[in-house]
Amino acid sequence: MKGTMIIDGRKVEFDNEKNVLEVVRKAGIELPTFCYHSELSLYGACRMCIVEDKNGKIFASCSTLPKDGMEIKTHSPRLKKYRRNILELLLANHDRDCTTCEKTGNCTLQELAARFGITKVRFGELVDRLPIDTSSLGIVRNPNKCILCGDCVRMCSEVQGVGALTFAYRGSRMRITTAFDRQIGEVNCIDCGQCRAICPTGAIAIKNENCKFWELIHDENKRVVVQIAPAVRVALGEEFGYEPGEVTIGKIVAALKMLGVDEVYDTAFGADMTVIAEGQEFVERLNTGENLPLFTSCCPGWVKFAENRFPELLDNISSCKSPQQMFGSVIKEYYKEKDKNDGKETVVISIMPCTAKKAEAAREEFVHNGVRDVDLVITTQELALLIKEAGIKFEELEDESFDMPFGLVSGSGVIFGSSGGVAEAVVTSLLEKKPDNISKELMFKDVRGLANTKEATYQVGDRQVKVAVVHGLKNAENLINKIKSGEKEYHIVEVMACPGGCIAGGGQPVPVTGDVRQKRSLGLYRLDRSSQIKSSEQNPLIKSLFEGMLKDNHEILHVHRKEKADIE
Amino acid sequence: MYWNKEEIDDIIEARGNNQSSIISILQDIQEKYRYLPVEILEYVSKKMDLSPAKIFGVATFYENFSLEPKGKYIIKICDGTACHVKKSIPVLEALRKELNLSEKKHTTDDLLFTIETVSCLGACGLAPVITINDEVHGKMTPDKAVDIIKGLKEGTGNGN
Numbered sequence: 175m176k177g178t179m180i181i182d183g184r185k186v187e188f189d190n191e192k193n194v195l196e197v198v199r200k201a202g203i204e205l206p207t208f209c210y211h212s213e214l215s216l217y218g219a220c221r222m223c224i225v226e227d228k229n230g231k232i233f234a235s236c237s238t239l240p241k242d243g244m245e246i247k248t249h250s251p252r253l254k255k256y257r258r259n260i261l262e263l264l265l266a267n268h269d270r271d272c273t274t275c276e277k278t279g280n281c282t283l284q285e286l287a288a289r290f291g292i293t294k295v296r297f298g299e300l301v302d303r304l305p306i307d308t309s310s311l312g313i314v315r316n317p318n319k320c321i322l323c324g325d326c327v328r329m330c331s332e333v334q335g336v337g338a339l340t341f342a343y344r345g346s347r348m349r350i351t352t353a354f355d356r357q358i359g360e361v362n363c364i365d366c367g368q369c370r371a372i373c374p375t376g377a378i379a380i381k382n383e384n385c386k387f388w389e390l391i392h393d394e395n396k397r398v399v400v401q402i403a404p405a406v407r408v409a410l411g412e413e414f415g416y417e418p419g420e421v422t423i424g425k426i427v428a429a430l431k432m433l434g435v436d437e438v439y440d441t442a443f444g445a446d447m448t449v450i451a452e453g454q455e456f457v458e459r460l461n462t463g464e465n466l467p468l469f470t471s472c473c474p475g476w477v478k479f480a481e482n483r484f485p486e487l488l489d490n491i492s493s494c495k496s497p498q499q500m501f502g503s504v505i506k507e508y509y510k511e512k513d514k515n516d517g518k519e520t521v522v523i524s525i526m527p528c529t530a531k532k533a534e535a536a537r538e539e540f541v542h543n544g545v546r547d548v549d550l551v552i553t554t555q556e557l558a559l560l561i562k563e564a565g566i567k568f569e570e571l572e573d574e575s576f577d578m579p580f581g582l583v584s585g586s587g588v589i590f591g592s593s594g595g596v597a598e599a600v601v602t603s604l605l606e607k608k609p610d611n612i613s614k615e616l617m618f619k620d621v622r623g624l625a626n627t628k629e630a631t632y633q634v635g636d637r638q639v640k641v642a643v644v645h646g647l648k649n650a651e652n653l654i655n656k657i658k659s660g661e662k663e664y665h666i667v668e669v670m671a672c673p674g675g676c677i678a679g680g681g682q683p684v685p686v687t688g689d690v691r692q693k694r695s696l697g698l699y700r701l702d703r704s705s706q707i708k709s710s711e712q713n714p715l716i717k718s719l720f721e722g723m724l725k726d727n728h729e730i731l732h733v734h735r736k737e738k739a740d741i742e
Numbered sequence: 743m744y745w746n747k748e749e750i751d752d753i754i755e756a757r758g759n760n761q762s763s764i765i766s767i768l769q770d771i772q773e774k775y776r777y778l779p780v781e782i783l784e785y786v787s788k789k790m791d792l793s794p795a796k797i798f799g800v801a802t803f804y805e806n807f808s809l810e811p812k813g814k815y816i817i818k819i820c821d822g823t824a825c826h827v828k829k830s831i832p833v834l835e836a837l838r839k840e841l842n843l844s845e846k847k848h849t850t851d852d853l854l855f856t857i858e859t860v861s862c863l864g865a866c867g868l869a870p871v872i873t874i875n876d877e878v879h880g881k882m883t884p885d886k887a888v889d890i891i892k893g894l895k896e897g898t899g900n901g902n
Contacts, residue, residue, distance in 0.1 A: 337795050
């Protein structure tokens, strides 16, 4: 619908805007919201986006359609009063420990309180505190900081199709909780952290493990080896004033060295290993026709989701470990001898864009005799805190390169961080004739980008290989149902839990919008374009690893998940 | 606790296996088992492909649903405006005292009685009113209410 509205006395044209709020924002006025997110359903609960029409009627702009000739004000005296009132009431119900809150400085409630000049809350402070839920390995829930905007509930059910969180009880007793008030670690939560990424306050936060990081760093008997996931390098900079998508990997390596890390490697190397192992597995399955389509296994949120919801598909999921876990086992193996000679113990810390990686590293398949393949997982956000804590001036750091031997990676390994990247890398590795930069972009344009579900067909040898790429687990669920009903047929399906892939993982800097996702993703593809090694199997270090250490030790790249019966 | 999958299947079938029937399905379950046992709700969640959290949300939203076992006799004491001014609170207190219940403990240990307050039963002319398993008792006094309970305890009452 097209038309003209009058907003604060000025004419504003609109054209297909979904609601009045979008038109107001188009007019350059930033109306505050807690519960409005364009990718979620409308909720209209926070009432911050109220506007007043010429008859004095006040309504929520997020849930009103724009009409031709509509005349509204966005900051009349009444609106200002009501907004302040709502904010004050929210604050009255809210834990006021701002100084010790992880979200401080990045909290929408705090920001709006400052913006609307609320310097004191007239109402008393809540005395009864609800217990903090620390049972999850990825996130911490503090219900005392919850403002009941419901963003997490809708994210969890609408985007992720998980539905671990719900509104329960009613009226003044209403709160957000899990089924039967269980601990979040005991329900069907997949640890993706998207709830935390969308939470406007500190009610859901990343489980901060920086203390453990320092403990390992300060332990003289430990050799601290770090691996950094691809998606971290296009997002960490945001915490230090860089644009989303700007690659700051040289500074990240330098910062880690300054923090006291011994060796810094690139998880894209792990991804290169995954490409080879998964490629081999795929070709085998293609030849035998068994367990097709092959689902990717890199994303622990997806793996856990599949275990909960589609246990019958577990044989279809690649038996390859994720890059993080593959790399963890290889690093531990590589340093075995050295550790003996040096009298040290190698510990692997991974820097991940993802809260589910914390849970993955703790899975029993990846723990041997009480020792984990990956000892600690630190998210992008936690790393930013570590750098700030150490007082390192990130923007002034000189770039440093990764350490060898696991620092040389292919472009294919780097794009693993973006939706479509894993499929592109695996297909590229199987092509006999590798495409150059321009033809690669054309060839894979259908699997890149932010469309919900992407598909393409590639000629691999004498076979037509049908590829599907999906991100956001609700989309994955829909696609799986189509595959099961026979409506769709594929050979390989890449699934990433978070919308956009790891670049928008639950451990990344916030807020994440469509635009941010786009920029971070393009950042990774730029790295691929400028990389000399395009395809994983062309990586000379990967070659020598597969011909050397891994030759008779292929098993360490694969995972043996528990039988379906054990999971239930 | 004992329950039967087929009985639940029948309820779901009769009400229709779709999201919008969840409230009536929960009502039927509560009628059958006098409350909503967690195990049954988990079964319903699987059967209906609804997250257990969603069902929990619905079950806790409505005052009428109970996740705790309720007594054989459910006593509802009206505390609407009319009943309140006609002294419903002393009736409530007398019953609680008689049954050893409190604001936090609604059901007797022998699972015989549950006491609830409701906002209005729509029988203001008979204020103060209580219902026992949907049978209305009007113009209550603390003594009269306690007598009814004593009668039920001795098995001479007509509560069910």
